[in-house]
Amino acid sequence: MEHLWARGSGDVKSVHTALKARRITLNTVQSTLRRLFDKQLLRREKVSHAHIYSPRLTQPEYHRQVLADVVGDVLRGGADAALSAFVDLAAEADEAHLRTLEQLIATRLQARSGGAT
Amino acid sequence: MTAGSSLVLWLGIAGLLGAAAVSLALALSRPRLLLTLGRLAPARRARVLTTLCLAPLGAGVVLALACLLPSLYASLWPGLDHCTRHADEHLHLCLVHPPQATLGLTSLLIACGGAALVLVRAVPGLVRLLRARRVLARLRSVSNSVDLPGVRSVDSDAVFSFTGGLLRPDIYLSRGLREQMQPILLAAVLAHERAHVHRRDVLRRHLAQLGALLHAPGTARALLSALELACEEACDAEAAIALGDRVQVAQAIVAVARLGPRPPPALAAGVVGFTAEALTHRVTALLAPPPSEPIRSRWPLAGAFVALVVLAPALHHATETVLSLLAHP
Numbered sequence: 001m002e003h004l005w006a007r008g009s010g011d012v013k014s015v016h017t018a019l020k021a022r023r024i025t026l027n028t029v030q031s032t033l034r035r036l037f038d039k040q041l042l043r044r045e046k047v048s049h050a051h052i053y054s055p056r057l058t059q060p061e062y063h064r065q066v067l068a069d070v071v072g073d074v075l076r077g078g079a080d081a082a083l084s085a086f087v088d089l090a091a092e093a094d095e096a097h098l099r100t101l102e103q104l105i106a107t108r109l110q111a112r113s114g115g116a117t
Numbered sequence: 118m119t120a121g122s123s124l125v126l127w128l129g130i131a132g133l134l135g136a137a138a139v140s141l142a143l144a145l146s147r148p149r150l151l152l153t154l155g156r157l158a159p160a161r162r163a164r165v166l167t168t169l170c171l172a173p174l175g176a177g178v179v180l181a182l183a184c185l186l187p188s189l190y191a192s193l194w195p196g197l198d199h200c201t202r203h204a205d206e207h208l209h210l211c212l213v214h215p216p217q218a219t220l221g222l223t224s225l226l227i228a229c230g231g232a233a234l235v236l237v238r239a240v241p242g243l244v245r246l247l248r249a250r251r252v253l254a255r256l257r258s259v260s261n262s263v264d265l266p267g268v269r270s271v272d273s274d275a276v277f278s279f280t281g282g283l284l285r286p287d288i289y290l291s292r293g294l295r296e297q298m299q300p301i302l303l304a305a306v307l308a309h310e311r312a313h314v315h316r317r318d319v320l321r322r323h324l325a326q327l328g329a330l331l332h333a334p335g336t337a338r339a340l341l342s343a344l345e346l347a348c349e350e351a352c353d354a355e356a357a358i359a360l361g362d363r364v365q366v367a368q369a370i371v372a373v374a375r376l377g378p379r380p381p382p383a384l385a386a387g388v389v390g391f392t393a394e395a396l397t398h399r400v401t402a403l404l405a406p407p408p409s410e411p412i413r414s415r416w417p418l419a420g421a422f423v424a425l426v427v428l429a430p431a432l433h434h435a436t437e438t439v440l441s442l443l444a445h446p
Contacts, residue, residue, distance in 0.1 A: 067272060071273045074252060074277070074279075078248060079252040080245070081246045081248070082249035082250055082253050082282060082319060083249070083253070083280060083289075084279060084313045084318045084348065086277075087374045098371060098375050101367075104404060105364060105367055105371065108404050
């Protein structure tokens with residue numbers, strides 16, 4: 001993805017050449033690009049016998065989408081088994097309920113400042 | 118089947134029966150027990166509830182070990198070897214004279230049924246844990262570390278904060294929370310999360326969930342809910358001590374609840390009772406004078422160990438008698 005974001009587009013061979021230092025085969029690059037296309041992260045067009053791949057989203061757009069997906073997962077309780085939230089992420093706090101609690105706190109603060117004077 | 122594997126299997130069945138007995142006792146005494154525990158200071162309550170969640174598992178292991186103690190005594194002092202006094206058909210839970218009886222249909226059903234039940238109940242929790250680890254790993258990769266050690270910032274408008282991770286937990290604060298909360302209340306949130314980290318609450322909850330697999334489903338749910346509330350209250354209390362102000366922590370809880378995300382109606386319908394009640398409980402507990410925390414003593418633990426050593430022969434005989442009934446019904 002980073003190579004395609006930097007270049008704008010590329011075919012399997014150009015991506016493979018760019019990633020040669022990682023010692024991965026042409027087939028691996030080909031199947032990875034196909035998977036990214038299947039996941040709607042890349043678009044492709046056929047030029048002669050080769051597919052030219054290009055990113056559907058810019059890098060910042062992609063990061064924003066991933067972040068929104070992950071935060072959505074967390075707020076829907078997808079990570080509940082491995083976290084302790086300050087206030088339960090699925091807590092329903094209706095207005096009347098919150099106002100009662102705020103009133104209790106205000107009364108306590110008032111009593112405290114009354115006691116201090 | 119070799120004598121050694123036969124001994125291990127019979128000890129396993131003994132452990133399973135011990136776990137079932139403790140689980141049954143706790144299920145029967147649950148309402149009164151939870152009422153009594155509610156009067157304890159939160160940190161102590163959390164410790165007791167964790168112990169209760171693990172009690173059936175612990176009882177099973179302790180009973181299996183206690184059954185072996187007399188034969189250990191006998192190997193140290195041969196005069197204490199009592200196996201020869203048993204009738205021939207009596208099942209021996211002994212390292213020196215391992216049991217010869219093979220598993221009958223009843224004992225086989227108990228062993229396989231118990232193990233299958235525990236496995237079936239463990240699968241959903243394991244799936245949830247694996248999913249949570251995957252989500253947290255993704256969240257970690259898209260969050261940034263900030264100046265404060267162990268704290269990560271999530272670039273999201275939603276207002277939330279939590280401690281995530283089993284062995285090396287991190288604190289996650291959203292940008293929405295940092296921007297919308299007053300600094301004084303944000304300090305309370307951070308102090309609360311730091312308490313979770315140093316108390317290792319996420320890990321504690323996991324161990325408790327593991328132990329709760331041997332409880333009846335209703336008892337497991339009640340104990341785990343009470344433990345979750347006790348952990349939150351203990352962290353509230355620690356944050357209040359760190360800041361020197363209990364009301365400040367109560368204000369932070371209500372502020373986060375007010376600004377926090379609203380669940381979809383379908384989700385809220387299932388959780389509103391507990392969470393709304395928990396919110397009120399935490400705030401009112403902070404507004405009340407703090408309960409006194411008694412000094413921790415090692416004497417009960419030492420007493421339990423001495424009792425185990427002394428009572429081991431009686432436990433050993435009682436377990437052998439019950440297992441003999443299973444072996445020769």
